[in-house]
Amino acid sequence: MAGFQEPPVKKAKIGNNVNLNANSSHIPVQPGPSHSTNGHVKARQDNSHYGTLKHINGGRGPMQKTFRDTDNLRSLLTQRHALPIFPVRNELLQELKKHQTLIILGETGSGKTTQIPQYIHEERLDRKGGVCITQPRRVAAISIAKRVAEEMNTNLGGLVGYSVRFEEAVSPATKLKYVTDGMLLREAISDPTLSRYSWVVLDEAHERTINTDVLFGILKDAQKTRKSTPGQDPLRLIIMSATMDVDHFSSYFANCPVRYVEGRQYPIEMFYAKKQEDDYVMTAMTTVFQIHQKAPQQHDILVFLTGQEEIDSAVANIRQIAKDDSLAECPRLKVLPLYAALPAHQQLDVFRPTAPGERKVIISTNIAETSITIPGIRYVVDSGRAKVRTYHPGSGFDALRVKKISQAQAWQRMGRAGREAPGNCYRGYTRQEFDAMDVNPTPEILRSNLASVILQLLAMGVKNVLTFDFIDKPSAAHIEAAMAQLTSLGAVAVQAESLVLTEAGGKMAQFPLEPRYAKAILSGPEYGCTDEVLSIISALSSESIFNNPSGRKDAAVNARRKFTSVEGDHITLLKVIRAFKAAKKNKMWCHENFLNFRNLTYALEVRKQLVQVCQRCGVTITSCQQNTDSVRRCLATGLYTNVAELQLDGKYLTLDTKQEAVLHPSSALWGGKPAYVLFTELVHTGKTYMHLNSIVDPQWLYEIAPDYFRKKHIKT
Numbered sequence: 239m240a241g242f243q244e245p246p247v248k249k250a251k252i253g254n255n256v257n258l259n260a261n262s263s264h265i266p267v268q269p270g271p272s273h274s275t276n277g278h279v280k281a282r283q284d285n286s287h288y289g290t291l292k293h294i295n296g297g298r299g300p301m302q303k304t305f306r307d308t309d310n311l312r313s314l315l316t317q318r319h320a321l322p323i324f325p326v327r328n329e330l331l332q333e334l335k336k337h338q339t340l341i342i343l344g345e346t347g348s349g350k351t352t353q354i355p356q357y358i359h360e361e362r363l364d365r366k367g368g369v370c371i372t373q374p375r376r377v378a379a380i381s382i383a384k385r386v387a388e389e390m391n392t393n394l395g396g397l398v399g400y401s402v403r404f405e406e407a408v409s410p411a412t413k414l415k416y417v418t419d420g421m422l423l424r425e426a427i428s429d430p431t432l433s434r435y436s437w438v439v440l441d442e443a444h445e446r447t448i449n450t451d452v453l454f455g456i457l458k459d460a461q462k463t464r465k466s467t468p469g470q471d472p473l474r475l476i477i478m479s480a481t482m483d484v485d486h487f488s489s490y491f492a493n494c495p496v497r498y499v500e501g502r503q504y505p506i507e508m509f510y511a512k513k514q515e516d517d518y519v520m521t522a523m524t525t526v527f528q529i530h531q532k533a534p535q536q537h538d539i540l541v542f543l544t545g546q547e548e549i550d551s552a553v554a555n556i557r558q559i560a561k562d563d564s565l566a567e568c569p570r571l572k573v574l575p576l577y578a579a580l581p582a583h584q585q586l587d588v589f590r591p592t593a594p595g596e597r598k599v600i601i602s603t604n605i606a607e608t609s610i611t612i613p614g615i616r617y618v619v620d621s622g623r624a625k626v627r628t629y630h631p632g633s634g635f636d637a638l639r640v641k642k643i644s645q646a647q648a649w650q651r652m653g654r655a656g657r658e659a660p661g662n663c664y665r666g667y668t669r670q671e672f673d674a675m676d677v678n679p680t681p682e683i684l685r686s687n688l689a690s691v692i693l694q695l696l697a698m699g700v701k702n703v704l705t706f707d708f709i710d711k712p713s714a715a716h717i718e719a720a721m722a723q724l725t726s727l728g729a730v731a732v733q734a735e736s737l738v739l740t741e742a743g744g745k746m747a748q749f750p751l752e753p754r755y756a757k758a759i760l761s762g763p764e765y766g767c768t769d770e771v772l773s774i775i776s777a778l779s780s781e782s783i784f785n786n787p788s789g790r791k792d793a794a795v796n797a798r799r800k801f802t803s804v805e806g807d808h809i810t811l812l813k814v815i816r817a818f819k820a821a822k823k824n825k826m827w828c829h830e831n832f833l834n835f836r837n838l839t840y841a842l843e844v845r846k847q848l849v850q851v852c853q854r855c856g857v858t859i860t861s862c863q864q865n866t867d868s869v870r871r872c873l874a875t876g877l878y879t880n881v882a883e884l885q886l887d888g889k890y891l892t893l894d895t896k897q898e899a900v901l902h903p904s905s906a907l908w909g910g911k912p913a914y915v916l917f918t919e920l921v922h923t924g925k926t927y928m929h930l931n932s933i934v935d936p937q938w939l940y941e942i943a944p945d946y947f948r949k950k951h952i953k954t
């Protein structure tokens with residue numbers, strides 16, 4: 239294929255980069271008749287591996303069995319038994335019984351995520367408490383739970399369930415629960431020893447999300463507490479991934495053993511770009527059409543790009559190019575975007591099988607990078623890039639940059655092909671570029687604003703956050719910046735020389751939001767505008783509610799002029815939400831007004847959840863109707879450190895850290911020069927931009943935080 243090395247560079251075995259320590263040992267896959275000579279394990283066709291339904295379900299308990307399709311069940315059982323992990327099932331169970339903490343490494347698609355929880359259940363090791371399996375992303379938690387429920391012939395929400403932010407399917411009967419790591423962290427606030435679980439499985443540990451990193455410490459502590467409390471069931475911990483620095487993890491967990499499940503089910507052919515390509519989007523699109531012209535029907539393609547705007551534009555371009563006469567002989571293309579801001583049901587659309595004569599092309603962020611199996615995917619096109627947010631505590635800004643991914647991420651992306659049949663992976667970068675990539679991604683905890691995490695740790699009863707047992711400790715500057723932010727928001731206070739959670743801080747921790755937004759909501763009753771602030775914060779929690787199709791930007795701006803507020807972007811968002819509700823959430827109305835129906839719908843879903851948290855915390859919800867000054871004042875109670883002052887030279891300087899910044903061109907305030915601007919965030923992409931801004935009156939700022947602003951010497 240043009241642009242890629244021929245003959246293809248084939249990687250016979252993944253996991254060579256795994257760094258096994260003295261404690262590790264391999265659990266080899268038993269060689270069987272279906273082994274190929276290249277080390278790949280092919281699907282077994284051996285019927286003697288069929289179990290019985292009784293065997294799958296463990297033969298107990300009233301389960302909502304459907305028994306709709308025996309052939310389907312039989313086929314699922316065959317698939318389960320063909321997985322590389324199946325021959326080592328019993329050995330693995332022995333290991334799991336022996337050790338309180340175990341690290342399991344196994345190649346992508348070997349069966350770790352779907353099978354190990356089922357093995358535990360089949361062996362009745364979940365009698366006393368259930369199995370909770372964490373995933374870094376909601377789409378993975380939901381789709382895997384669905385698959386496991388299907389394999390166990392039970393309804394989702396029965397024996398097998400899931401819980402992600404804003405959505406769950408669980409019941410008292412749920413024994414195997416797939417959750418996002420953030421949800422388990424929230425559960426730990428009300429139940430620090432996670433007493434309802436006997437097993438916690440931290441999957442995709444190599445990703446080192448901030449929530450998984452904090453869970454390491456929480457779970458270690460919970461294990462100790464449960465061990466030292468008479469009558470308590472021990473908490474067993476399994477840490478899983480395809481690639482990770484096992485020495486580091488093992489030494490953190492008291493040199494716990496590491497077991498390696500060898501083998502992958504289907505081979506994946508790997509192709510690297512022949513030469514370095516700078517336009518990674520163009521390279522990816524060209525590759526898609528090259529594959530499209532030669533691949534058999536219904537061999538679907540998964541493309542990794544970086545962010546929503548880039549993906550939406552690639553989707554539009556591919557749809558357009560697909561109409562070209564020269565492609566008339568090819569299957570019809572069904573092009574689908576996949577990114578975090580899509581509502582859950584739309585994310586799950588990608589899992590639907592294609593119709594005859596159709597080929598699915600999914601253009602995704604790294605949301606599809608780990609854990610999931612998308613039926614039909616035989617080709618992965620990897621741009622080698624992802625959008626990464628990095629927080630700078632000194633300047634207080636987040637830099638959102640497109641960066642090269644790590645090798646571990648590249649292997650995960652590759653692993654999305656070859657899950658149901660042999661696959662192909664096209665890397666839009668050279669082998670040399672791959673070799674130069676970092677082996678693992680930088681842990682999120684080392685590059686994030688820690689205010690939320692520290693608030694949650696305090697809410698869980700962690701006494702001293704500075705001495706918390708982090709697997710990789712964030713810098714003192716990061717921790718201090720977060721503490722300072724929480725103190726100024728009134729979430730923590732000094733008591734007997736230590737920092738403790740205030741009553742308001744306890745309430746802030748209940749909101750699945752950054753503390754500064756939670757603070758603004760809690761201030762709602764004082765200003766009589768909780769209703770409006772909830773709408774604005776819900777819109778801020780969603781991806782952009784505006785559509786700006788390329789080539790039609792002017793039309794979009796004109797159509798939306800009626801919503802634009804001279805007070806700024808927050809009131810503009812409020813006007814859009816109000817109008818969307820008044821238009822009965824009409825899709826066509828959104829289309830005519832260049833508004834994003836999906837993101838607006840998502841924003842209203844978020845709003846519903848926030849209203850529930852308000853009710854739990856006793857926050858009254860009142861509306862100030864047209865008094866939008868109150869709304870901006872209320873927002874400033876949470877965001878008051880995000881203020882910039884106009885300078886004589888016409889530039890803005892942030893009051894907190896004296897950063898030079900400019901209004902983002904998309905802002906409703908762009909072109910004007912208000913003296914003081916309240917911004918939602920600073921994003922550094924070339925210049926430092928203030929995003930989503932409102933005009934503020936300096937007098938309000940003095941009233942909200944007199945000590946802070948006295949030091950800043952603002953002119954009232």
Ligand SMILES: Nc1ncnc2c1ncn2[C@@H]1O[C@H](COP(=O)(O)OP(=O)(O)OP(=O)(O)O)[C@@H](O)[C@H]1O
Binds near residue numbers: 345348349611657
């Ligand atoms: N939704 C699904 N539809 C079809 N097959 C599936 C689905 N989910 C899982 N499978 C099959 O089960 C296999 C094992 O999946 P599983 O997620 O357990 O592997 P894993 O070892 O955890 O991989 P990874 O490290 O990539 O998460 C897949 O390769 C695929 O063949």
